[in-house]
Amino acid sequence: EAGVVQSPRYKIIEKKQPVAFWCNPISGHNTLYWYLQNLGQGPELLIRYENEEAVDDSQLPKDRFSAERLKGVDSTLKIQPAELGDSAVYLCASSFRGGRYNEQFFGPGTRLTVL
């Protein structure tokens, strides 16, 4: 079974440029998460989707970040414009809500460097 797929794996941009990340969750998983992970820290939730609905976006900086999950499958996270402080790894995870464990499975992440 394929895991969570993310692209690109690495992205280097200059500040003030836009950037987008894509995530394809595990087939059948209705919940999708975007996390930000700074070096030496644990992941921090940016947004969580249940199917197509964003049920928790309280930590998403909405002035520059946006996300969508069309048709309840793939998702895109966008930053516009990017700032130096946005340099981090952006992780996507998915889970099947309703299962006993609601265990999250993580993708490989996108490492963003803003110059």
Next chain:
Amino acid sequence: ELKVEQNPLFLSMQEEKNYTIYCNYSTTSDRLYWYRQDPGKSLESLFVLLSNGAVKQEGRLMASLDTKARLSTLHITAAVHDLSATYFCAAVGGTYDKVIFGPGTSLSVIP
């Protein structure tokens, strides 16, 4: 607000030794997760603990949960170099059933 702490944050241990990583969380959580992350890699799920007194073991790793003390432990038995990684615990809480991760414990096993 749910907060998760881990200690130690850095652990250097010799092969064949035993050690324990501690995870404390501040409010009630109905699940506790342990993940492993290798450098430059993503997170790999190790254990999911659901109830008080739960104990799970996989190879040289054993995780336990004490919900009354709001404490989970990850015990490493007879460490080997392959266990070198960062270990995260995560608890669940808040309005939206949010998963909150601890800061991670960076483990180095030295031959």
